[in-house]
Amino acid sequence: MxxxxxxxxxxxxxxxxxxxxxxxxxxxxxxxxxxxxxxxxxxxxxxxxxxxLDPPAPLVIMLNKPDGYTCSSDDPGSTIYDLLPERFAHRNPGLNPIGRLDKDTTGFLLMTDDGKLLHKIIHPKSGCWKVYHVTLDRPLEGHETDLFSSGTLMLNSESKPLLPAKLEVLGDKEALITLHEGRYHQVRRMFAAAGNHVLELKRISIGGLKMPDDLEEGDWRALDADELAAVFPATRN
Missing domain, CATH: 3.10.290.10 (RNA-binding S4 domain)
Structure with missing residues (x-):
């Protein structure tokens, strides 16, 4: 080249x-x-x-997404691409989010120009579970853990039940939830099905990789080889 x-x-x-x-x-x-x-x-x-120079392809970056940013370059208003150098929009191949976060969901987002890697990470069998910190409008009632882990919870307008999800209660209105899939507005819809409402939602880890404490909101950086390997804990030696 x-x-x-x-x-x-x-x-x-x-x-x-x-x-x-x-x-x-x-x-x-x-x-x-x-x-x-x-x-x-x-x-x-x-x-x-x-x-x-910016890193060459294949590239994987981590981004601490703030509230109010969408994950599509086609959406009006602020997008995650506004947080990256302008030239990144012209890279070939281009960078795409690995599993989108909603506009009002914050936290850990990975982006890559490697299509095969993207699909590997988002596939439910990859072991790349996603952990979210949830703040709720009303106190938890105690039935949510069994409901989410049952593997039988069906969301409105869907014909396939959710995969089992793990709930770790941190307080009356605070919890961690671990997902093995990423359906549209899944966490918010799960708590709605349980009779509650999500006030704040933040993704804090993907697979075995946690968002670094020193990655400030709105900042990004490239993953190194060890961090990328940590995303796939089930395949590590």
Whole structure:
């Protein structure tokens, strides 16, 4: 792959725009030497205007999603893509969320440009369960744990019961819920079926990977190899 194609695929501009940037000296190696179109040193040694290049594909990032952001670039208003560098919208292949969070749900979101990995993580048999912290409008009544773990709970307008889910009660109106699937508004609909209403919902982990404490709301970073492996606890040695 030529340097022009690499930079274009990473979203730094069209091929013509990238060619102009290279000719202007905006792309150098880590020793300050200007690079030409046909050069392609190791990725980690390429600098764009003095900054390291974004990671190449395949890429997986973690994002701490704030309230009020949707997970689709087609939706009006604020989207998760507004939290990323603008050039990320032009990457090829593009980044997609691995299981969406509702507009008013916050917390741990993974995104990737690897379609096979995306489908592997969201498949119910992958072992990549999702854990949510739930704040409720009314106190728990005590029947919810058995109801959610039964494997027989049927949501309105659906013909297939939910997979068993684990509920860990933290307080009268506070709990952790672990899901092995991701249906539309699932947690909110589950508690509605139990006669309650979710006030706040935050995803805190996916598989064996918890959202880092130092990942501030609205921030993101790329996963390293160990973090990606931790997503699949059932396959680890």
């Amino acid at each position: 030529k340097l022009v194609k690499l930079l274009a695929n990473l979203g730094y501009g069209s091929r013509k725009e990238v060619q102009r940037l290279i000719k202007s000296g905006a792309v150098t190696d880590d020793e300050g030497n200007a690079l030409a179109e046909n050069d392609l040193p190791p990725h980690e040694s390429i600098l764009f205007r003095g900054e390291e």
